[in-house]
Amino acid sequence: MSVEQASEHSGGPLLELNKVTKYFGGLAAVQDLDLQVWPREIVSVIGPNGAGKTTVFNLITCLYRPTSGDIRLAERTLVGLSPDNVVRRGIARTFQNIRLFNNMTVLENVLVGQHTQLKANILGAVFHPPHVVHEEDEARRRAIELLSFFGSELIERQEEYVINLSYADKRRVEIARALASNPRLLLLDEPTAGMNEAETLEAVKYVRRLRDELRLTILLIEHKLTVTMGISDRISVLDYGRKIAEGLPEEVRRNEKVIEAYLGKGAKAEEQESVE
C-alpha cells in the first residue's frame, strides 16, 4: 500500500494501459490501446456501439485477459490477477446493464461490496468473537454512510430488496456497492443509461462529488455527449477497438474523426456488448 501511495504522490499515472490488444477469435475488440488516467481525474471513454469500450473495462477488471499489452495500476501490473484481487488493489466498477444482487436487500448489497474490507472467516462467522461483532456493526454503519452519499432516500429503503427499486436507485446502489470496497479508481459503465433528464443531471452531480469529496479517480463510459463534455477532464474516443482521438472535451468535440465516427454512422442506439 505504501509503495502505491508513494507512486501516486510521485506523479505517475494511476492507471496505465500500454498497447493493450484483445482478440475474440479473429476479431480485434481492442487494438493497441494506450490510455493513462491520472490521480483525481475524470476520464471518459466514448465511441459508437461495438467500439470496445466495455471490453476495455473488462480488461482492466481482469474479467478478460489481454491478448497482448500491459495494464498497470500505480505502476504494478494487473494482468493475470483474478477479478477479486483487482478489487483488493483498489479498482471498483459498475456495469452497463446493472448487475446487482437482486434478491438481496440494499444494505446487503453494500455489505457484499465491503467483502474485501472485512476479515471474518468461517470460524468467526460461527463463534462471533467480539472483533467480528464489532466488525459487522462497523460494516453496517459504513454501509449506511455510503448510502447517505445519495441522500436519505436509500437509507430509508435499506431493507428493501433491490429488485423493487427504481432504475435510478439501482444505479445508485450499484455505485454505493462499488464504493464499499474503498477503491482508488472507480470505473463507471454508462452511469446515466436509461435515466431521464433530471436523473441524469443528478448523476452528473454525484459523479463530480465522488471525485471532489471522496477524492476518487474516475474512468467513465458514457453515451450521452452532453454528460461527457460536462464532467470529463479528458476524453478518449474509441472506434473499432482503436483510439481515434484523445484530449480535452473541446478538442474532441471538434475532431473530424470523432464527428465522422459519430455522425457518419449514427450510433445512438443501445450498445449490446455484454460482459461475457
Next chain:
Amino acid sequence: MSIANTLVPARDTRALLIKWIVGLLVPIAVFTFVWSGEAIINNALLSLLGTGNVALGISLFIQLAIFILILYATVIALAGYLVAADSGQRGMIALWIDILVFVLVPLLLVITQGLIIGLALCAIVWPLFFLVRRRFAKALHYTPPQPLQNLQILDAEQRAELMSRGIMGGFWFSVALAVVWLVADLIFYITGTLPTILLILAVIRTLILPVAGYFLGRLGGVIALRRTLAQKDNGNGESSTDRAGRRISKRRQLQELSTSHKREEARDLVPNDLPLRSTGAQRFYLILIVAFILFYPVIDPFLFSFGTDGRLAGYGDAGYYVILALGLNIVVGFAGLLDLGYVAFFAIGSYAWGIIGSTQLTNLLSLPPINPHLLSALFWPMIIGAALIAAFFGVLLGLPTLRLRGDYLAIVTLGFGEIVPIVFLELDKYTNGANGIVGVYSPAFPGANWLSATPYYYLILGLIVLTIFVNIRLRDSRLGRAWIAIREDEIAAASSGINLRNTKLLAFGAGAFFSGIAGAYHAAKLGGVSPDNFSLGDSIIFLAMVVIGGIGSIPGVIVGALAVYSINLFLLAQLDTLAADPSNPLFAVHNAIASVFPGFTFGNIRNLIFGVLLVVIMIFRPEGLIPSARRRRELHAAADEQVEVGALDVVPGAPGFEDEVRI
C-alpha cells in the same frame, strides 16, 4: 388501577373475551379430556404423592410436570396476548372455523391416526379447505379488508386499555378453564375414576388458576404492548433505533417502506386483524413446539400408548435427514451450486466412524483391541472428526468442479455420488466390501441406555439444534452474503471482491461438514455401515427435501426434510402393512386393485406415488413449502403487486399459511 377494575370487561371487550375464550378453550379441553392431558397430569401428581399405580421415576415426574406447566401457562398467556392484540375487525365465526380446521382437526386426526399419519392427513385437508374457502369468498364477492388500514398509533390511554384487556384475557380464560375442569373432575369423581386425593388437588387447582391467569394475562399484555406503535412525541421509548444508530420513528419507517414491506410489518403490529398470525403469537407457538419436542419421549406413552421406542427410533431417523438437508441447503440454497452427489459425503462420514468406532481399525493395524468403553467415548470427538473428514473431501471434490455451473456441475457431482460408494465397496480390505462394517459402537454417555431409542432422540435433537445454529450464523455472516451473492450473479460477486474459488470451496466444505455429522450418527445408530446405504436415490431424496421445503430457507428445509421423510420413508413404506389390516380403509382399496391386477402391492407403486406427489407439490408450490423471502420474490415477482392478504386467520407454520398471504 385496582385489580377489581382491571377485571371487569367493558362491552366491546366482552365480545373479544367470548371469541378467544371459546376459541382456545375447546382445543385445550379436547387435549385435556379427550386425549391424554388429564392422564399425564394425574400420573405426575400421583407419583408426587407416592401413590402412583405405575412405577414412575422421579425424573419422569419432574419432566411431566414441567411440560404440563409450560403447556398450560403458555396457552393462558397466549389467551391474554390474543385478547389484547385483536383489533376486533374479524368476526367470531370465521375465527372459530379457522381454529376448528387448523387446531381441532389436526388434534383429532393425530389422536385417532397417530402423529405422522395424522399430520399427513392434515396436509390433504388444509388445501381442500383453502379451495372451498376461496370458492365461498368468490361466490359471496367478499373482499378481505386491507390490514394496513388498521395500523394504529396508540396513546397512553389506549395502551393502558390494551394492558387491561390482556389481563382480562388471561384471567377470564383461566376462570373458564378452572370451572370446566372442576366440573369434569367432579363427573370423573362421581363415576369413580378419580381418587379422592386428586379431587382435593383439583380444588386447589381451581383456586390457583385464576391467580395464575391474572399474572400470565399480564405477561401476554406486556408482549402485546411491545408490538404497538406509540405516539412519537410521547417520550423516548417509542422510536426504534435502526442498526446504524440513527433514530427513526417506527411510524416514519412504515411510511417510507414499500407496500410489500409494509404488509410484512403490519402483520407484526398490535392491534392486529389477524392476531393468530402475528409475530407475537408465533413466539407462543414456538414455546409450545419446543416443549413438545423436548419432552416428547416422556409424554409419548401417554399420547399414543404402546410402541414408544419404535416411534422414537423413526423420529431419530427423520432427524439425520434434517441435518443432511440443512447441509445440502448451504451448497444448493445459499451458494446455488447444484450438487447431485451429496450422498458421497454422508458415506464418508459414516465410514469415518464405522472404521474407527469398531474393531475394524485395530484389526487392520493389527493392534490390540481398544477398550470398548473408551471407544464409545471417542464418539464425541469423532463426530467432529468425521465432519472434518467429510468437509475435507467436500473441498477436494469441489476443486475440479469450480469452473462448472448449472447442469454441468450437476453431472460431475452426480459422478462423485456414484464413485464414492463404489470406492468403499471395492476397498474390501479396509471396508469389508459388500458385507460392510458391523459392530460399530454406540456413543457413551453417563446414565444413558443406548439400547433404547431415547438417547438417540436427544442426541439427534442436540445435533439438529447445533446445525441450525451454525447455519443461521453462517447465513448472516460475511461468508453467507458472499455465497448468496455468487448465487445471484457470479460476475458481480467477483467484481465486488469475492474470491469465487475459495468461497465455493467453503460452501462445498461446509455442506459436507454437516453430512459428516449425520453420517457418524447414522453409523452409530445402525451399529454398522454398508455400501448399499448410499445410492443415487438418496442424493435425489436430499435434494427433493431442500427443493420441496424451500431452497435457501432454513425453516423450509427442516419442514421439507420432515415432510419427505414422513411421506416417502414412513407413510409409503407402511402402506402394505396398513392395507393388511381389515379395519383400515386401505384394505378395501388394496383388494379392489388386486382384483384387477393380481399380485398388486403398494410397495410396487410406492415410487410412483412419491413421484406424483413431488410433481403435484412443485406445480402448486414451486417455491417450496416455506420459501425464503428472497425465493418468494424471485418466483412471484410479477404477481407480487396484486397481493392481498387473506381475510381469514391461518395458523402460522401451517402448510397453507404462506399460500394465504400470496393468494
